[in-house]
Amino acid sequence: MSHSRTAASSILATLISAALTACCVAAASAVRAQAPGAASPPTSTDTFDAQVARGQDEYLNACAACHSSDLSGGEIGPPLLGRLFNAKWKDKSAKELYELTRDTMPQGAPNTLTTAAYIDIVALMIKSNEYKVSAPVTEENAGGVVLAP
Amino acid sequence: MPTRKSALLCAASVAVTVMFAGAPGYAQTGAEWPSFGGNQLGTQYSTLTQINTKNAANLKRAWTIKAAGSTPIFVNNTLYSCVEGIGIAYDPETGAERWKADPTAPGPDGKPVSPRRGKDRCRTIVYWQSKTPVAGAPCQKRIFWGDESNKFYAADANTGQFCRDFGTAKGHPGYVTHLDYDNLGQGVNRSGTPVIAGDLMVGGLYTSDAGINPADGFVRAFDVRTGEMKWEFDPILPEYRNRAGAGNIWSTLSADAARGLVFIGTTSLSNDYYGGSRTFDDPLSDAVVALSMQTGKVVWSRQLVHHDLWDYDIPSHPMLATITKGGKKLDVVIQHTKQGYVFVFDRATGKDVYPTIEKPVPKTTVPGDVSSPTQPTTAMEYGLTKLNRDDVFGINAEDRAACLKDFDAATNGKFLPTSAEKPNIIYPANGGGSNIGSASYDPQTNLLLVRYRNTADFVELRKPPAGSNNPHAYFGIFRRWVSPLGVPCTPPPWTELAAFDMGTGKRAWTRPWGQMVEAKGKPLLGKEEWGTPWSTSGPVITAGGIAFIGASEDSYFSAVDVKTGKTIWREKQELAPFAVPMTYMHKGKQYVAVAASGWAAMGQTVGDIVAYSLGK
Numbered sequence: 001m002s003h004s005r006t007a008a009s010s011i012l013a014t015l016i017s018a019a020l021t022a023c024c025v026a027a028a029s030a031v032r033a034q035a036p037g038a039a040s041p042p043t044s045t046d047t048f049d050a051q052v053a054r055g056q057d058e059y060l061n062a063c064a065a066c067h068s069s070d071l072s073g074g075e076i077g078p079p080l081l082g083r084l085f086n087a088k089w090k091d092k093s094a095k096e097l098y099e100l101t102r103d104t105m106p107q108g109a110p111n112t113l114t115t116a117a118y119i120d121i122v123a124l125m126i127k128s129n130e131y132k133v134s135a136p137v138t139e140e141n142a143g144g145v146v147l148a149p
Numbered sequence: 150m151p152t153r154k155s156a157l158l159c160a161a162s163v164a165v166t167v168m169f170a171g172a173p174g175y176a177q178t179g180a181e182w183p184s185f186g187g188n189q190l191g192t193q194y195s196t197l198t199q200i201n202t203k204n205a206a207n208l209k210r211a212w213t214i215k216a217a218g219s220t221p222i223f224v225n226n227t228l229y230s231c232v233e234g235i236g237i238a239y240d241p242e243t244g245a246e247r248w249k250a251d252p253t254a255p256g257p258d259g260k261p262v263s264p265r266r267g268k269d270r271c272r273t274i275v276y277w278q279s280k281t282p283v284a285g286a287p288c289q290k291r292i293f294w295g296d297e298s299n300k301f302y303a304a305d306a307n308t309g310q311f312c313r314d315f316g317t318a319k320g321h322p323g324y325v326t327h328l329d330y331d332n333l334g335q336g337v338n339r340s341g342t343p344v345i346a347g348d349l350m351v352g353g354l355y356t357s358d359a360g361i362n363p364a365d366g367f368v369r370a371f372d373v374r375t376g377e378m379k380w381e382f383d384p385i386l387p388e389y390r391n392r393a394g395a396g397n398i399w400s401t402l403s404a405d406a407a408r409g410l411v412f413i414g415t416t417s418l419s420n421d422y423y424g425g426s427r428t429f430d431d432p433l434s435d436a437v438v439a440l441s442m443q444t445g446k447v448v449w450s451r452q453l454v455h456h457d458l459w460d461y462d463i464p465s466h467p468m469l470a471t472i473t474k475g476g477k478k479l480d481v482v483i484q485h486t487k488q489g490y491v492f493v494f495d496r497a498t499g500k501d502v503y504p505t506i507e508k509p510v511p512k513t514t515v516p517g518d519v520s521s522p523t524q525p526t527t528a529m530e531y532g533l534t535k536l537n538r539d540d541v542f543g544i545n546a547e548d549r550a551a552c553l554k555d556f557d558a559a560t561n562g563k564f565l566p567t568s569a570e571k572p573n574i575i576y577p578a579n580g581g582g583s584n585i586g587s588a589s590y591d592p593q594t595n596l597l598l599v600r601y602r603n604t605a606d607f608v609e610l611r612k613p614p615a616g617s618n619n620p621h622a623y624f625g626i627f628r629r630w631v632s633p634l635g636v637p638c639t640p641p642p643w644t645e646l647a648a649f650d651m652g653t654g655k656r657a658w659t660r661p662w663g664q665m666v667e668a669k670g671k672p673l674l675g676k677e678e679w680g681t682p683w684s685t686s687g688p689v690i691t692a693g694g695i696a697f698i699g700a701s702e703d704s705y706f707s708a709v710d711v712k713t714g715k716t717i718w719r720e721k722q723e724l725a726p727f728a729v730p731m732t733y734m735h736k737g738k739q740y741v742a743v744a745a746s747g748w749a750a751m752g753q754t755v756g757d758i759v760a761y762s763l764g765k
Contacts, residue, residue, distance in 0.1 A: 057614050060626050065357060065421065069609070069626040072635070072669070075580040075685075076357075083670030108338030108357055 046136045048123060055124030058117045062106050071128050077107070081128045089129075094137050094145035098122045115139055180734035183224040185273035186586065187731075189344055190469035191403040193589030193689045195732045199739035201693030204763055205708040205717045211740055211762040212244030216755050220744040223733035224276045225290055225306050228742075231274040232755060234266025234296035236304050241735040244760060248309035250292075252302055252323065262311045262323035267297025270746070270755070272342045272401070276306060277350070277373050288312040291373060293350050295340030300324040301352055301371065316376035325376040327354045332364035333383070334394035341397070344466075346404035346411050346442045348373050353398030353413065362620070363419050365390060366397030370411075370445060380445030384415045384433040393418040393427040396434045400585050401466040405480075405496065409442045412482060414463025421460040421579075422567055422608055422625025425517035428456075437467045437484050437492070439499060449499030453486055455521035458513065458566040460579035460627075461487045469496060470590040470597075472651040483590060483651075485599050488564075489532030489582040491649060492525070503527055503654050513566035515610065517622055524564050529649050532577035533603040533639055536561050540640045543632060544673075552638035555607060555630065567608050567625060574630055576605035576639065580685065586729035587687035589696065591711050596648040596657055598711065600687040600700050603645065603680075604637045605630040631682075635668030641679035644701070646688070646714060658714040663701025685748060689730045689741075697741050699726025706730075706743055706759065724756040738762050 060069060066077030073079035089097060102118045104110050113121075119137055126133050131147045179196050186193045200208065218232020221239065227247065228239040236250040252262040274294040282289040290306035302324045303315040311323035319329050327337055332354065341353035349370045356363040368382040384396035396415045403412045418427045418434045435454035438447055454461045468483040472493070480496040493502040505525050513520035541556050543549020560567075561574035581587065583601045590597050607630040613619035630638045637643050642661035650657050663681025667673055675682070681701040688698035688709070695717065696709040706726045707719035722745035730743035739762060746756025 060611060061613060061617055061619060061624070064626045065624075068628040069607075070628045072628060072631075074627070074629070075584070079670075106336070106357070108336030108363075 048127075048134055048136050051120050051123040051136045052127045055120035055122070058113065059121050059124050062113060062117075063121065066107065071125070080125050086129065089147050090149070092147050093143050094122055094126065094133070094147065095142035097125065097147065098139075098142055181224045182731045182733045183222055183276045184345070185220075185222070185275070185342065185401050186403070186466065186468075186729065187689070189346065189404040189406065191401065191466045192468055192470050193586065193687070193729060194591060195689065195691045197691050197732055197734055197739050198693045199734070200691065200695065200708075200732075200741065200763060202695060202710050202717060205693070205695055207764050208708065208718050208720070208741075208761040209764040210720075211738075211760045212242075213760075214239060214244045214246075214758040217746070217758040218744065218755065219271045219273050220728045220731050221742060221758060222274060222276060222731065223735070225278070226735070227306065229274045229276065229292050229306070230744075230758060231271035231294040231296075233268050233271070234298060234300070234302070236274055236292050236294050236302060236309065238306075238309060241733065241740070244758070250302070250304040250309040250311060252300070252311065256311060256313075256323075262302065263298065263300060263321070265298050266300075267339060269297035269339060271296065275343050275345050275350070277345045277348075278306070288314065288374075291315075293343050293345075293373075295343060295352060297339040299328050299337050299340050299354070300326045301340050301343055301350065303350075303373070303376070314375060315373075318375065318377060325371050325378070327367060327369060330367070330369070330378065330381065332356075332367055333390055334362050334364035336363050341399060342401045344402035344404050344411065345373070346370075347406050349379060349442060351402060351404070351411050353402070355399040356395055356397045363394035364397070365394050366415055368398055368402075368411075368413055368440070368445070370442075382413075382438075382440055382445045382447075384436070384438070385418065386430060386433070389427075389429045389431065392429065393431075395419045396431070399462070400464055403466040403469050404442065405469050406442070408497065410448060410496075411440045411442050412467035412469065413438050413440065414465065414467055414484065416462030417454070417457035417460065420621055420624055422458055422627070423515065423518060423610055423621060423623040424456050424458055424513075424520070425515065425623065426621050428517075428519045431456075435461060435463060437463065437482060437494065437499075439482075439496075451492070451494060451499050451505075451525075453484065453490075453492060453525050454488060455524060456519070458518075458520060459488070459564070459575050460625075461582075464581060464584040465586055465588070468588060468590060470651075471592065472502075472590070473592075473595050474502065474652050483588070483597060485583040485588045485601075487577055487579065487581040487584065488524075489530055489534070489577045489601065490525070490527045491529035491531075491588075491597065491599065492527055493651070503529065510564040511562065511566065514568045514570075515566065515623065516569065518566075520566050527654075529654050531599060531601045531645070531647060532582040533605060534563055534576075536574065536576065536605070536639065542636070542638055542640045544634060544636045548632035548634050548636060551633050552630075555638060559607065561605075567610050569610050569623065572607055572609045574605050575608050575627075576603075578602060578604045578606040578629065579627060580604075583687070584685045587685075589688045589690045590651070591690040593692060593694070594711055595651045596711060597651055598646060598648050598688050598690065598696055600644065600646050600662055600684060600698065602643060602684060603639055603641075604643050604682065605639050631668075634673065635671075636665070636673070636675075637682050641675070643682045644680035644684045646698070646709070648711070648714065660714045662698075663705070664703040666703045683748070685727050686729050689732060691732055691741075697730045697732070697743070699728065699730070699743055699745065701725060704745070706745065706761075720761075722757065722759060726759075
């Protein structure tokens with residue numbers, strides 16, 4: 001959803017400045033550095049499964065509070081798998097899912113993970129929905145990765 | 150070290166005596182329904198009687214609004230609803246749209262009020278009218294609504310033109326925003342649901358209390374005319390504001406303008422499930438708080454969960470009812486809760502009307518955390534309270550085996566903190582028990598109806614991954630505790646509707662509510678006596694003796710006899726009405742309406758608003 005890109009970044013700027021002017025001990029310095037060790041960009045030796053495993057850690061840390069640990073949805077966040085998710089995402093590209101996620105999630109603090117972390121989480125969503133993908137997803141190839149069972 | 154007394158903070162000096170008489174006509178529901186839950190008192194009750202137990206079986210669809218938003222309010226001879234940052238007015242007879250107030254549309258000067266609006270659903274819209282209207286001037290009657298782009302908009306209730314005097318001092322005529330002020334943390338996800346109190350629009354902010362360093366749960370009061378911020382309230386004591394965030398009011402609010410009080414229900418501080426970063430005194434988290442309308446200062450407060458380790462935020466507005474007890478009419482605050490108790494307090498003082506009992510609970514074993522030795526409870530308890538291995542459910546042998554495997558791998562118990570070693574089965578779940586709008590009070594029968602769930606969550610504590618910016622030693626992750634097929638592992642009924650007699654505190658009746666129709670997106674029909682696995686919101690009661698309620702996955706909208714709990718009428722909707730209904734009278738006809746648009750948490754967004762009335 002590219003239309004919200006600029007608005008999202010200006011909100012982000014506001015959030016960052018809010019965080020900086022506030023008290024907040026540990027977090028202010030790290031708004032952009034959410035990525036755990038996981039965030040190193042995928043290398044040529046990377047596998048899809050390794051990427052999914054990293055995505056799982058990232059996801060639990062940044063997303064599970066709202067979408068639940070098994071992606072099945074909670075009281076706040078919708079399920080990221082199953083019938084309704086598929087109705088929206090089937091036959092779209094991994095790039096579109098990546099961009100929407102980056103531009104809107106985590107809700108209230110969009111675009112606060114590294115690109116690699118977002119891509120890893122997209123791999124997790126792909127795996128969880130049993131879309132047929134076997135090679136690691138990268139920012140470059142994501143446009144050509146189709147979300148199809 | 151936190152003090153863990155059931156804190157009854159009393160700022161006696163606060164001007165309780167200041168009178169803010171509400172504008173005539175909207176202190177009482179009747180023909181009108183000017184606010185979420187009926188009026189600012191939020192009892193979810195209407196005095197209308199045209200539709201009653203004798204004729205409700207003849208209810209017919211009166212109108213349908215397609216691709217719509219929140220359950221409307223009805224006031225000023227108009228239905229108002231909101232969706233995705235837009236305020237919309239509809240004709241009360243036909244549901245036909247009159248106008249839209251879209252902040253991104255060009256205004257009279259060619260400029261939009263805002264380049265961006267939220268894309269989220271909208272919980273409700275609220276109405277205000279001037280007691281001293283200036284003839285011919287715009288915006289003497291106003292509607293207000295919030296959105297995910299963190300704004301509260303104001304528009305003329307007659308024309309839908311944005312009120313350009315509102316928010317002007319901050320450089321954005323037409324709206325106010327929490328983002329103009331310091332929120333002491335990140336992630337203001339959206340502006341909360343406002344309430345009108347006299348000439349103030351009071352609204353909280355919505356942030357993720359699960360987050361790493363969320364904003365503090367500020368509540369701000371804005372002048373309805375100018376948008377000037379009159380006061381702000383931070384639920385975190387000043388000396389601890391650099392140590393935690395949240396305590397946000399994500400639910401609805403209520404107000405008793407005659408007493409000069411605004412009522413809020415706060416959430417836990419960040420983060421959920423692990424409290425090692427907030428072992429300080431936080432009497433205003435998970436609390437019912439009465440704020441002075443004039444100053445925003447605390448008049449009284451009652452904490453309903455001490456040092457929350459279960460995500461038991463106060464899920465709904467404090468309900469300002471007048472109950473009958475011991476032959477006397479008492480102005481009270483009723484608070485239903487996720488953890489499954491109804492609390493009843495004196496409205497002016499916060500003192501118990503029904504006893505609150507501090508019950509000893511298990512201690513946490515997590516290094517660095519200090520749990521409260523007791524938790525507040527009452528005799529009006531609901532939701533799952535105990536789980537034996539034999540009672541673990543399974544819709545077939547395989548499913549049951551999987552649920553038993555979870556059971557054996559985890560600890561479980563009401564108010565049992567999650568350990569660092571083992572997963573924990575938490576009940577009631579973080580969705581309740583009861584949740585937003587789950588209860589309504591009927592002054593005729595003195596009954597309080599509560600819709601609640603008997604399901605559980607499966608929670609684990611994790612250490613943040615190396616290199617993470619998460620400053621907490623642990624964070625909790627949860628999933629709904631379900632079988633591989635997606636059916637709750639807790640024994641049915643999974644949802645019930647119950648009536649409590651407010652004269653005695655005893656249950657009058659209890660029945661399963663709703664039905665399972667699918668699991669994990671695949672059709673799966675449950676028995677009627679099992680109830681619906683997932684539900685939120687609750688009923689609205691009318692003087693016709695009926696409770697109108699959706700709140701079930703099976704998508705029915707129903708009329709229930711308040712005295713017996715029996716269903717009198719129901720009709721299936723395209724998407725489930727997971728919203729609190731409303732009712733109004735127009736040109737001699739009573740209508741009952743509800744947003745039947747599913748549940749955002751189930752991946753559903755916009756849907757229909759449907760209305761019913763008696764057939765010709």
